[in-house]
Amino acid sequence: MKILAVSTSVHRYATSGIRTGMWLGEFTHFYDVLTEAGHEVDLASVAGGVVPIDPVSLKTPVIQMGGTNKRYEDPEFMSLLDDTPAIANVDLDAYDGIFLNGGHGTMYDFDSADLSRAVAHFADAGKVVSAVCHGPCGLLGVTLADGTSLLSGLKVTGYSWAEEKLAMRADEVPFSLEDKLKAEAGEYSTATVPMTKHVVVDGTLVTGQNPMSASGVGEAVVEQLER
Structure with a gap:
């Protein structure tokens, strides 16, 4: 089976101009879980073209923050980010x-009308909708064919405000993802300890809290696909 992965196209914070973009380890870990299970993953982005990478995601230890392992040094793999539709x-x-x-860039362009329509398309078809870390920004404000909100009554997670503070990005981000998810979803939850794995599955919706949750999201998606 095939999964469409979507990345931000934004490469800088609007407030400071500091570089941001995709959190690479979240993509590599999700990709590895899906492909090792025999599924395909294609990458697209909001605007198309080259996918920007948050430089912090290249410096963060693999074990602690869901880092990039050896994929960054694999030219064939990294070519997937060179010219996305x-x-x-x-x-x-x-x-x-x-x-x-995920990646902080999503906070600026995952409100795209085109992305919202894509998410609604999969949800209305009863297909898997999944997101990790700041990826759930793309779940906000999505309206389904019957006029209801995608997140209404559903359990969800995503990057917490405590984690924004730990990452020293609370003064950079345009909003609190935690607050917005709490306002739209039926229930928002987090891990007891920030920056640790937390995955929530509600029907065909799979969400992960942070970079450490990317593999767990992948595993939950595989379970959904193989039912």
């Missing part, structure tokens, strides 16, 4: 689910 141009019917990759 824009989400508006993707044939959504060719995929069995969607994965919204």
